[in-house]
Amino acid sequence: MNRSYLAVSVILLLTAACQPSVNRFTVNGEIKEAEGKTLYLEQIGLSKIVALDSVKLDSKGEFSFSSPSPENCFDFYRLRVDRKSINLVIDSTETLRVTASLPTMQSNYQIEGSENCSKLKEIVLLQMDLMNNLRNTISDSGAMMVSLRQQRINELIEIFKTDLKNGYIFPDPSSPCAYYSLFISVDGQMVFDPQGDRDDAKCFAAVATQMDILYPDAVRTAHLHNTALKGMVKTRTATTESPESSETAQTLESLVEEIGHFEIELPDVKGKVRTLGSLKGKVVLLDFTAYKTDWSPNYNLTMRQLYNKYSSQGFEIFQVSVDPDESFWVNAAVNLPWVCVYDENALNSNYLKLYNVQSIPAAFLIDREGNLVDRPEDQKSLDEKIAKLLAE
Template sequence: MKKISILLTFAILLVLAACSPSAKFTIEGKVSGASDKIIYLEASKLQGLIPLDSMKLNAKGLFSFESEYPESPEYYRLRIDNKVINFSIDSTEVVKIQANYDTFSTDYSIEGSENGQRIKDITLKQMALQKDVDKLLEDLRKGKISNKSLQENLQKLFTAYKEDIKHNYIFIAPNTTAAYYALFPKINGFMLFDPLNNKEDLRAFAAVATSLNENYPHANRSKNLYNIVIKGMKNTRKPKVETLDVPQEKVNVTGLIDIELRDMQGKVRKLSDLKGKVVLLDFTIYQSPVSSAHVFALRDLYDKYAKNGFEIYQVSLDADEHFWKTAIDNLPWICVRDGHGIYSNYATTYNVKEIPAYFLINKNNELVVRGDQVEDIERTLKTLL
């Protein structure tokens, strides 16, 4: 009889547990000037955006959503049209947001999310950076600045932004959702932080990964960040490779150190095979935030002068081969990749100190100038064609 009683009690507890509602969080508030607009609640998961709920706003602009509380801190966003507010659910159950439709993404108040204000600050800084980048690209298109000036100014902007974010939002509190959020900003589709190729960026990722792993070791974000850090440590650790053997007489005769690397189809492409053409030898990292602007400038040159015997031989130092293949899929010039990445022997031999770096080679396979020796690459190119 006692055994039956125990089993019955256990069964009742199981039923009650199954029937009891799971923990919920609520996001509520008011959006002025958005009558008849649809507001959406979306989850920003590792695999992408997941729609959770939506509702039509009335003249009062009041809204309220309820969703299951995440097992570990997660990221969500409210969206109206293409306007977005990002926030995290980390410790409280009710988040309140007040906003106006016209300034929905930039001028809102948030309560109940410990890191809500810091996430807002980071978002606004990123938006300001994107605006500055767009202005520089527009100046380049209008001929107001040179490609070299563009690269220099972009590098200054990105360096200042990253130093600010690392010291004021990541290293100061690496155990927060704001710190994790700060690791993944993009400019023109490119990540600003590059933990696979940049040791300083890797330090920021490692700091957050360590804190996240201590508190939420089984969370998908913890595992993903840990894997990124491990891969970054392997890629930025200088490998033991043989020194590139370059015959001195070859350098003296041709002025060119040959390069033999494979393109995305696996075909070996030799730099010296381009004799008879004017070649721009370019070392780059596609995961670099300046890459999009650099490729834009190269595309402009290629479209203008390819028909006159101009070719680009572009060497990628990207650690992520898949990313490289995706980035170059539609490019018309020769794209190869050095698997040694930032420790490329070719880059060392050509004395590449920073990325991107480019060199002009004349029709006789002779190295003429490097990028930092010429103010106007196009003008010099014209004299060689």
């Protein structure tokens, strides 16, 4: 073999081996009755739609696309032929199979390989039903009074919103379908109005809190977060006398006040995931701390005194450690009687950001209904406030 050829081959192989691998997702399938048409795979961004790939369909309608998986967060895509499309949601390296016929492509398609895409289809069909009902209401109203027709339109939209809240938003606010639901529009107008409807603003806040935890660096998270905050400010301004008071709503703590508290899911000393929300029905002291500090022994002694005094009355401590040394925490927390969990991100914990914790220790009180009600500053007031909440 030619030595120079061998050397070049070795260099090419080494170069290829050094290239970082890129995670990709695949979408394949068939679009029938579309011979000669061009099928596009497009990414649906926040501000624009970007064509990623395309293929001219033959008589079989077979296609296969592969594209880099989204980073930091799920993302939305669509398959489009002319003005007909199928919406997709991608969050990893999944392989999807889509089959449809062009004439009924938007509503009567089959999709395999993604539970999120299947749920997204359910939402799309609900939206289509809404649009059909709205059109029928407008065309069949005849001599109906304008006010009655508008009342019927409002009723249909409220039913649709209720279906989205109960079926997709509140059952799993961290899901792509919960996020997608918030931004559905009808004739160019958003169905959920975070700046005009207080309940709608709570929907945005519920999803925003989960995305802050799961996708803190994602562009979609920042956009949703800002939208939720603006909604809280707007809806609060309408019910408060002082404009200055609405400025405080621009903090994350204001979102906590609206939806109760930010959920926390972290492992305890045995590796079991514990959730803050599971303690609903008890008065809870949420405590952010670090065990490997000079003040920790005396601080936990105070916590034990409170626990011994009130635990039999329905009081619990949910203590979050942000120690850099997990082993030290395990040894120190293993015999403590309350709920002890650990955040491996230590002082970079997203939960510290969510609760606006600037220094530790930091304590919060949560009532039996799961509402964050206070942030005590000293032991004496903490004792008194626990007793008051238990007596309610």
